[in-house]
Amino acid sequence: MLEHLNSIPKAPQRVVVIGASGFVGKAAAARMERDGVSVLRVTRDQVDLSAADGGARLAALLRTGDAVVAAAARAPCKDADMLVENMVMARALARALSSVDVAQVVNISSDSVYADSPTPLNESSCASPGSLHGVMHLAREVLFRSELTVPLAILRPSLLYGAGDPHNGYGPNRFRRLAAKGQEIVLFGNGEERRDHVFIDDVAELVARVLYRRSRGTLNVATGTVYSFRDIAKKIVALSGLSVAIRATPRSGPMPHDGYRPFDITESKKSFPDFRYTTLEEGLARAGNETMEPT
DSSP: EEEESSSSOOOOOEEEEEETTHHHHHHHHHHHHHHTOOEEEEEEEEEETSSSTHHHHHHHHHTEEEEEEEEESSOOOOHHHHHHHHHHHHHHHHHHHTTTTEEEEEEEOOOGOOOSSOBBBBBOOOOSSSSHHHHHHHHHHEEEEHHHSOOOEEEEOEEOOOOOOEEEEEHHHHHHHHHTTTTTTSSBBTOOOOEEEEHHHHHHHHHHHHHTTEEEEEEOOOOOOOEHHHHHHHHHHHHHHHOOOOOOOOOOOOGGGGGGBOOOOHHHHHHHOOOOOOOOOHHHHHOOOOOSOOO
């Protein structure tokens, strides 16, 4: 459900990436810089959006005509304090972006805004999050829609993986690091739940395309293919060339999302017909056996 305001791709005069030290922000900035686009990387060291003057400090960096990628958040949002901090940051973002005549805003949200469903999720699926992380992202979306009058694109990625991930979350990122060191991979249960995993470079590519087409609306970022965590672990062990054990463990709680979270990517195909997601096998190979710990 994207509307392209540019009939043909056209680079913005400048792209401002807020949260440029994060996983998505860093990748999006690098993708635009490879095309020679002027990029201003804004990190928390430059502007602390949770501070009282965060909005004013950000506004001072913006120029008329900027295209802005809003990728700054405390994530994953795990408790009430983090939820409140994220909303303070979102308020600062909205105030800054409303004070300057920017050309477009691309908000990096999450598929966690959706309720669980036994059928593939699409952009019209019920947004009824069951976690504080999902509540945070949905609240940001509502705030931006309410406060901003410029073209707003909301991207909702599924689980992300790739080199340089700072979170080391359960799944491909953690499994790769363990396998590279020859350490066993411990699964939740038998690792039977199936999820859609997206390579970080694909997110960056879609951000670039949305910027070039000055798109507005909502788009899920998902491959349309699900894999079990056990299958992912097996693929990673095979790529590592090492003898790495994969161990099941008893679950301490219910299986997330009832063990199945598929996506219907029809809208992605309509919006960018020539775009193809990186396969899991190719993405894992490109990510490589990263041995460093996340920062």
